[in-house]
Amino acid sequence: MVKFYNSLSRRKEEVTCDENKRVKMYSCGPTVYYYPHIGNFRAYLFMDNIRRVLKFNGFQLDGVMNITDVGHLTSDADEGEDKMLVASQREHKTPWEIAKFYTNIFMTDAKKLNIDLPEHIVPATSVVDEMIEFVQALLDNGYAYETSKGIYFDIQKFPEYGRLSGMDINEKLAGARIDVDEEKHTPYDFVLWVKAPKQHIMQWQSPWGMGYPGWHIECSVIGDKFLGEHIDIHTGGVDHKPVHHENEIAQSNCRYAHEVVKTWMHVEFLQVDGGKMSKSLNNIYRIADLEQRGFTAEDFRFFYFLAHYSKQHNFTFEALEMAKNTLKSIKNLAKEHKNGSHSVNTSKFEEEFLQSINDDLNMPKAIACVQKMLKEERSRDVYNALMKFNQVLGLNFEETEEIPDNIKAKAEARWLAKQNRDFAAADALRNEISSLGYEIKDAKDGYEILKN
Numbered sequence: 001m002v003k004f005y006n007s008l009s010r011r012k013e014e015v016t017c018d019e020n021k022r023v024k025m026y027s028c029g030p031t032v033y034y035y036p037h038i039g040n041f042r043a044y045l046f047m048d049n050i051r052r053v054l055k056f057n058g059f060q061l062d063g064v065m066n067i068t069d070v071g072h073l074t075s076d077a078d079e080g081e082d083k084m085l086v087a088s089q090r091e092h093k094t095p096w097e098i099a100k101f102y103t104n105i106f107m108t109d110a111k112k113l114n115i116d117l118p119e120h121i122v123p124a125t126s127v128v129d130e131m132i133e134f135v136q137a138l139l140d141n142g143y144a145y146e147t148s149k150g151i152y153f154d155i156q157k158f159p160e161y162g163r164l165s166g167m168d169i170n171e172k173l174a175g176a177r178i179d180v181d182e183e184k185h186t187p188y189d190f191v192l193w194v195k196a197p198k199q200h201i202m203q204w205q206s207p208w209g210m211g212y213p214g215w216h217i218e219c220s221v222i223g224d225k226f227l228g229e230h231i232d233i234h235t236g237g238v239d240h241k242p243v244h245h246e247n248e249i250a251q252s253n254c255r256y257a258h259e260v261v262k263t264w265m266h267v268e269f270l271q272v273d274g275g276k277m278s279k280s281l282n283n284i285y286r287i288a289d290l291e292q293r294g295f296t297a298e299d300f301r302f303f304y305f306l307a308h309y310s311k312q313h314n315f316t317f318e319a320l321e322m323a324k325n326t327l328k329s330i331k332n333l334a335k336e337h338k339n340g341s342h343s344v345n346t347s348k349f350e351e352e353f354l355q356s357i358n359d360d361l362n363m364p365k366a367i368a369c370v371q372k373m374l375k376e377e378r379s380r381d382v383y384n385a386l387m388k389f390n391q392v393l394g395l396n397f398e399e400t401e402e403i404p405d406n407i408k409a410k411a412e413a414r415w416l417a418k419q420n421r422d423f424a425a426a427d428a429l430r431n432e433i434s435s436l437g438y439e440i441k442d443a444k445d446g447y448e449i450l451k452n
């Protein structure tokens with residue numbers, strides 16, 4: 001039985017699905033205005049972790065993730081400028097070019113991390129009509145109101161507001177100061193649709209004039225469009241709990257007059273050197289920064305497993321180095337087991353692994369179980385069990401061995417000889433490389449070295 005902690009009920013609960021064992025899962029996706037950092041990727045490794053654990057248990061996934069390419073203001077609570085516009089001014093590109101560029105980078109890094117991506121990845125700008133329709137429905141049912149600036153959700157119409165993050169909205173309202181915007185009924189009313197000034201680059205026609213959607217509405221709408229009005233799991237970082245997810249719950253539950261999401265799951269923050277990642281500390285790392293220091297995306301993937309998602313995880317390069325070494329030793333042992341001749345009964349490890357992952361994704365315990373199993377006598381049975389576990393771990397045990405430096409140097413010399421049309425020298429080097437057990441395969445603009 002798979003049990004996950006539900007941030008809404010504050011209990012571990014059995015996962016729900018439809019009659020075909022299909023789990024509908026929504027994940028808040030990236031805002032594509034800048035390079036994604038390793039903290040963001042903790043959130044997507046968390047998503048990957050849930051997906052793979054469910055698949056391991058025989059569930060099917062119907063997953064959706066949005067790409068925020070409009071409407072996310074510099075503060076989650078509707079203040080500041082649209083992050084996409086800020087980026088567009090910074091880089092002298094259109095918001096669409098910005099979105100394309102950073103979405104590509106996100107996808108490339110996600111691929112390097114071997115993240116099992118959702119079945120549907122949906123940019124907010126592709127569902128503007130549906131967002132307008134959703135906002136109109138909230139207006140029609142009296143949950144929203146129009147001001148000179150836009151359409152706002154009236155949180156007094158949803159007395160349960162604040163349930164997820166444990167805030168008492170009545171208490172907050174009683175103590176609240178008057179909002180700078182006097183047209184709003186309460187300071188906690190949030191924007192659904194913004195009426196755009198003429199010079200605003202991204203804007204669409206709507207029943208309320210030209211404008212653009214607020215950030216929160218996109219997740220309710222994309223979830224609704226691709227998964228319907230009953231969603232099993234919704235994921236995001238803990239920072240989304242108090243504003244973004246409260247707002248999503250308010251919009252969706254009012255639209256459908258029932259609880260739309262069953263289980264809310266939140267991943268705690270990745271800290272760096274014990275503190276927040278921030279520009280001023282110059283400690284916002286990307287996957288490319290790790291690579292520059294000799295680590296791989298896979299090292300970071302393995303690092304993710306070493307802390308429970310509900311706890312803050314402190315990133316340091318020392319800790320990443322330790323993760324890298326542990327991963328290396330696991331791979332070496334795997335190789336030994338692959339060629340092992342003993343017979344080992346792995347069932348107790350299989351039970352422990354399953355029990356760990358199914359107990360709210362206890363990955364540190366699952367990794368400890370893998371390490372215990374690898375201490376057994378060298379056996380193909382252990383290797384086979386590891387390969388089964390790898391459906392969840394998503395590590396690369398098939399990688400080719402590192403090409404020795406002398407072979408690389410000879411291959412480079414051969415390439416240069418060939419460029420210089422010195423084919424005799426090139427052939428001689430190819431033969432030499434071949435006699436050392438490697439083969440050169442020429443490609444369009446380079447070559448590949450393969451082990452024979």
Ligand code: AMP
Pocket residue numbers: 028029030031032038039040041042043236237238239240267268269270271277
């Ligand atoms: P954003 O692109 O800013 O909308 O964030 C994308 C995702 O990354 C969200 O789910 C955030 O909650 C999450 N996130 C941002 N910073 C961190 C961090 N340091 N650790 C874990 N998750 C984070």
Ligand code: ZN
Pocket residue numbers: 027028029219244
């Ligand atoms: Zn969202």
